[in-house]
Amino acid sequence: DGGITQSPKYLFRKEGQNVTLSCEQNLNHDAMYWYRQDPGQGLRLIYYSQIVNDFQKGDIAEGYSVSREKKESFPLTVTSAQKNPTAFYLCATCAGQPNSPLHFGNGTRLTVT
Amino acid sequence: AQKITQTQPGMFVQEKEAVTLDCTYDTSDQSYGLFWYKQPSSGEMIFLIYQGSYDEQNATEGRYSLNFQKARKSANLVISASQLGDSAMYFCASLPYNFNKFYFGSGTKLNVKP
Numbered sequence: 001d002g003g004i005t006q007s008p009k010y011l012f013r014k015e016g017q018n019v020t021l022s023c024e025q026n027l028n029h030d031a032m033y034w035y036r037q038d039p040g041q042g043l044r045l046i047y048y049s050q051i052v053n054d055f056q057k058g059d060i061a062e063g064y065s066v067s068r069e070k071k072e073s074f075p076l077t078v079t080s081a082q083k084n085p086t087a088f089y090l091c092a093t094c095a096g097q098p099n100s101p102l103h104f105g106n107g108t109r110l111t112v113t
Numbered sequence: 114a115q116k117i118t119q120t121q122p123g124m125f126v127q128e129k130e131a132v133t134l135d136c137t138y139d140t141s142d143q144s145y146g147l148f149w150y151k152q153p154s155s156g157e158m159i160f161l162i163y164q165g166s167y168d169e170q171n172a173t174e175g176r177y178s179l180n181f182q183k184a185r186k187s188a189n190l191v192i193s194a195s196q197l198g199d200s201a202m203y204f205c206a207s208l209p210y211n212f213n214k215f216y217f218g219s220g221t222k223l224n225v226k227p
Contacts, residue, residue, distance in 0.1 A: 031213055033215070042204060042220050043204065043217040048213065058214070101150075101160040102148075102158070102206075104158035106155075106156065106157050109156075
């Protein structure tokens, strides 16, 4: 089955540590996105990539980094510079047509203490 | 950029009744798409319905319909015959066709009462 896999589902880290969230897709979509969601809030765009080896900052990129070395993979690193990293992180892909919705993974809930 | 406004943080509806969730958008783009997503408490985002800015008819998908009023820049989601499983957060989103960025509203939490 085609889909988007985010791992792990829950992640716990100590403050000051970098952590990398995985996002893998087999939908053959060019565009991939990372969103952050805080409790009771909407989604905010961190980074997005429309093609391999290229990515753009979203609205809240500070303290995050990404890479897009393969079409299938778009890992997100939460660095120690991110002041409030505890959140729910959602990865998504899009086929790129005007009527194409975002397809989301099941998310990773990151807790930093 | 586009701004999406969902003015209803929370709503209640009786089971089997219809409910309308409001969404307005602010854009100068001429071509765009509007999307609605459902997010149950488990966290996954489920795509519900799409409306293109040039579509003359309102979109429908089963019990979901989109009341699209372009001049008023509103794209309200109507859920008919509410079910207990409809209890969730609902997000409105837009996509300007000349960009690849989706813009999301803050969401509406719907509670369906038995």
